[in-house]
Amino acid sequence: MSRMYIDGPEVKITVNDGIFVDLDFYDGRKITMLEPKRLFPISGLTKYITLLDEEGNEAAIIRNVDALLPESRQVILNCLEEYYMIPKIKRLIKRSEKFRIWLWTVETDRGVHTFEIINHIVSIKNLYDGRILIKDANDNRYEIPDFNALDRRSRTLIMPDL
Amino acid sequence: MELDGVLTNMPIPGEILAKAGDLSDGGELSGGNRPLFALVGDLTLKGRYGVSALFVFKDRLTAFDEKHSGGQATVMFCDIAQAKVKRMYGNAVLRIEGKDGKTLDLLRFTYSVADIGDAAALFVNKINEGEPVDQSLEIVKAAYRNMRSFCPKCGRKLKTPDSECLNCEGKSKVIQKFAKYIKPYVKRLILCLLLSVFTTALALVPPYITKVMVDSVIPGADRSMLLTIILLLLSVYVAQFSVSGIRAYLLRVTGDRIVIELKKDVYAKAQFLPMSFYDKTSTGSVINRINGDTANIQSFMLRITQEAVVQAFTLVGVIIIMLAMDWRLTLLSLIPVPLVVICGRYFGKRVAPMYRRLWRRGTSLYSILSDTIPGVRVIKAFTNEKNTINKYERYANDWLEEDKKASVTVSAFPTVITFLITCGSLIIWLVGGGQVIGDLVSGAQSGITTGVLVSFIAYAGMFYAPVNFFANLNDTYQHTLASAEKILDILNAEPEHDFGKGNKPERIKGKIEFKNVSFSFDRSKKVLDDVSFVIEPGDVVGIVGTTGAGKSTVINLIMRYYDDYEGQILVDGADVKDIDMDHFRGHIGYVQQEPMMFRDTIFNNISYGNPDAHVEQILHAADIANAHGFISRLPDAYDTLLGERGVGLSGGEKQRISIARAVLENPAILIFDEATAAVDSETEHLIQEAIERLIRGRTTLMIAHRLSTLRKANKIMVVDKGQIIEFGPPEELIAMQGKYYKLIQIQSMSEKAREMKEEENLEISIT
Numbered sequence A: 001m002s003r004m005y006i007d008g009p010e011v012k013i014t015v016n017d018g019i020f021v022d023l024d025f026y027d028g029r030k031i032t033m034l035e036p037k038r039l040f041p042i043s044g045l046t047k048y049i050t051l052l053d054e055e056g057n058e059a060a061i062i063r064n065v066d067a068l069l070p071e072s073r074q075v076i077l078n079c080l081e082e083y084y085m086i087p088k089i090k091r092l093i094k095r096s097e098k099f100r101i102w103l104w105t106v107e108t109d110r111g112v113h114t115f116e117i118i119n120h121i122v123s124i125k126n127l128y129d130g131r132i133l134i135k136d137a138n139d140n141r142y143e144i145p146d147f148n149a150l151d152r153r154s155r156t157l158i159m160p161d162l
Numbered sequence B: 001m002e003l004d005g006v007l008t009n010m011p012i013p014g015e016i017l018a019k020a021g022d023l024s025d026g027g028e029l030s031g032g033n034r035p036l037f038a039l040v041g042d043l044t045l046k047g048r049y050g051v052s053a054l055f056v057f058k059d060r061l062t063a064f065d066e067k068h069s070g071g072q073a074t075v076m077f078c079d080i081a082q083a084k085v086k087r088m089y090g091n092a093v094l095r096i097e098g099k100d101g102k103t104l105d106l107l108r109f110t111y112s113v114a115d116i117g118d119a120a121a122l123f124v125n126k127i128n129e130g131e132p133v134d135q136s137l138e139i140v141k142a143a144y145r146n147m148r149s150f151c152p153k154c155g156r157k158l159k160t161p162d163s164e165c166l167n168c169e170g171k172s173k174v175i176q177k178f179a180k181y182i183k184p185y186v187k188r189l190i191l192c193l194l195l196s197v198f199t200t201a202l203a204l205v206p207p208y209i210t211k212v213m214v215d216s217v218i219p220g221a222d223r224s225m226l227l228t229i230i231l232l233l234l235s236v237y238v239a240q241f242s243v244s245g246i247r248a249y250l251l252r253v254t255g256d257r258i259v260i261e262l263k264k265d266v267y268a269k270a271q272f273l274p275m276s277f278y279d280k281t282s283t284g285s286v287i288n289r290i291n292g293d294t295a296n297i298q299s300f301m302l303r304i305t306q307e308a309v310v311q312a313f314t315l316v317g318v319i320i321i322m323l324a325m326d327w328r329l330t331l332l333s334l335i336p337v338p339l340v341v342i343c344g345r346y347f348g349k350r351v352a353p354m355y356r357r358l359w360r361r362g363t364s365l366y367s368i369l370s371d372t373i374p375g376v377r378v379i380k381a382f383t384n385e386k387n388t389i390n391k392y393e394r395y396a397n398d399w400l401e402e403d404k405k406a407s408v409t410v411s412a413f414p415t416v417i418t419f420l421i422t423c424g425s426l427i428i429w430l431v432g433g434g435q436v437i438g439d440l441v442s443g444a445q446s447g448i449t450t451g452v453l454v455s456f457i458a459y460a461g462m463f464y465a466p467v468n469f470f471a472n473l474n475d476t477y478q479h480t481l482a483s484a485e486k487i488l489d490i491l492n493a494e495p496e497h498d499f500g501k502g503n504k505p506e507r508i509k510g511k512i513e514f515k516n517v518s519f520s521f522d523r524s525k526k527v528l529d530d531v532s533f534v535i536e537p538g539d540v541v542g543i544v545g546t547t548g549a550g551k552s553t554v555i556n557l558i559m560r561y562y563d564d565y566e567g568q569i570l571v572d573g574a575d576v577k578d579i580d581m582d583h584f585r586g587h588i589g590y591v592q593q594e595p596m597m598f599r600d601t602i603f604n605n606i607s608y609g610n611p612d613a614h615v616e617q618i619l620h621a622a623d624i625a626n627a628h629g630f631i632s633r634l635p636d637a638y639d640t641l642l643g644e645r646g647v648g649l650s651g652g653e654k655q656r657i658s659i660a661r662a663v664l665e666n667p668a669i670l671i672f673d674e675a676t677a678a679v680d681s682e683t684e685h686l687i688q689e690a691i692e693r694l695i696r697g698r699t700t701l702m703i704a705h706r707l708s709t710l711r712k713a714n715k716i717m718v719v720d721k722g723q724i725i726e727f728g729p730p731e732e733l734i735a736m737q738g739k740y741y742k743l744i745q746i747q748s749m750s751e752k753a754r755e756m757k758e759e760e761n762l763e764i765s766i767t
């Protein structure tokens, strides 16, 4: 079985409906209603994006989003942004801890939100590239893109949990 | 939670009520057609945090979100073809597919409310299928109940609706939890304490005698007095050291007992923790807790109950003696105390998080060990030794790095304290020495003699030890707290529900019924979606479907490995949750694809679940399982000692042993999860034979990839993407020409191809 890879300009990608896209190849082929998903949601945000049809079968893989035509690239990025809700934490407003339940109030790129972390040992992951991934009590995810770029107060608040 | 009689997951935000009109008077939502339930979302349709809400009526949905025109949208049920929740990553939308083919996103929310979103969608679809409102509403109500409820005191969410709130449990409860382990040894500990007080009191004697020596005996050249005093000192030392030896012994034994009790409890608790706990927690971390953290707690408890008291006693004793000898010098030697205390607090605050970080690193390191050492065969097979070593080194370096950081603080602390103490003695030398010299020169009598000075210095040294101890106590306390936290994580974790509680029905006939069961491991994906079926006693059900379809999950739920599903599972008409778990599992024979073997003899491995079984029962079980033949050919036969996880047996042999295990249970329900997936066709035949002998008269669930193994099945269940798409007698399914029919065709084709290949090979090897 051969897999179709999309490398760049050979295809034009347009929005179909919400997070679904259509592919128009320059050789005339057309595939519609595909849903882009990351194959590496944690380690590769713009690499290897799989395109699934409504049955969940893979139609193609985009090797690198940045190599697409600018409009196509934007379409894919918008879809991914819409699908993957991983608010980026900009600032820790409040943090309290009692008996291993953490309550964080944070400012994110999607607004202010308060959530609970039940088991900080498994819920807070320190990645090697400086990112910190957080999973709350309801399996929602959050990300601190660069720990060192946070303000001093937020850093001191988070430090003990890492 | 109900608001004016309307079921809702959260209080409905004022701004939405303002728009919609009050529920109680006047507005759209009150009056004759009130909403049946409400769903308050936490995201806007644009994907930002904010307020939105959905009201579900008997005949329509009304959603409030800034993206809808006019801030609200209403859809009548009769216009809806299908309602569904589209789960994305960390968020989901409630999407309506209209009869006109258009789709409309009504509401967006995070996983926190996605379960209720599912219930709402299900409700709409059920009503549209013509089911009565009341019945469909029950499903919704169950979903609301299932949603983790809130602690009435502090408003935090609870792990399960009726679990205790860890937050409100309070510190005293935590202390109580550990105090329990000390209680049985209180008498012993008090004895130790008395012994310590005695030795401490004796330790206070020698400096005083020094004073007498220096001030009167030596200047007075009193030889006989000298001898008497030395004998006195000798007896004091003998008493002191022999008593403290006995005490040390007692304390150690008591301490070990306490820690063993604690270990036993943590271990026992770890056995009863639900599978979902182990899905998230590495076994390495659990082992680390049982071994290391309990020891930390033990040493802390001893410190608190013993040393703290002794040190306090020393402190008070020394101060009294010092005051009696000379109050001015006493005050002088107290000068560094505030500094010591301030330092202690400062360091304590900084050290606590360091220990926690260190613990995390240590656990990662430990987890690599517990992952890789047992998996050493795989590592070798992939010649992955170097990578494994690198990974270990990286984590080890991480730990080292963290340890280095902590070490700076941790080792600076005692040094600073000791320095301060030493400065204290300098002050005594300076002032006291000055006085003694002054007296010598002027011939005056200030009361400070050389003897007083010397013994004072000795007492001052004894006095700072307890100060140091108390200043350091915080550090130890923090270290222990980090450990206590980890242990409590296990001790406080919800055990599997009602283990050892519930009904123990005499006989389990084996009727299994799923009623609208939905389940997800984490909220990101529904693994089972509204599954309903009935299996009659004695049915042999073949479960088929692609990998990942949810077949094993159905089994996991029947086994009650996971309990937080929606819907109901009934066995013989009774909710499984009402049946004693221990009792229930005892009536199920479960044969897995990779049977778990223990480092023990084959005999003990077979009798694992029934250690009291008679030898001949075991031979019989092995017979039925087609295992007796190969076992008896082994040199040590039933006494063959297996390695870890059954090293020394082939996959098919292990499988037959695990079948023998199941035979011995004499179970009412038998479950095979791809029991023959990993063996060759010859062995498969042997196992198949064993299985067919075993299933007679028992309700059997058999997951199999090779459909040929299901020839005894009188019903087939086809699972696909978390749903049951076909269920019934095989002939009917074949007649239907659905998925099962297709699977059979595909397999018989490849089967034929294989046979042909095998024949070809045979011919080649013959010629």
Ligand SMILES: Nc1ncnc2c1ncn2[C@@H]1O[C@H](COP(=O)(O)OP(=O)(O)O)[C@@H](O)[C@H]1O
Pocket: B279, B521, B522, B527, B545, B546, B547, B548, B549, B550, B551, B552, B553, B554
């Ligand atoms: N412990 C687990 N945690 C999270 N997801 C799981 C777990 N076990 C299985 N799954 C997921 O649930 C789905 C169904 O798995 P399973 O029932 O084992 O499938 P199968 O039909 O092959 O037996 C799969 O997508 C799998 O990835």
Ligand SMILES: [Mg+2]
Pocket: B551, B552, B553, B673
């Ligand atoms: Mg499986």
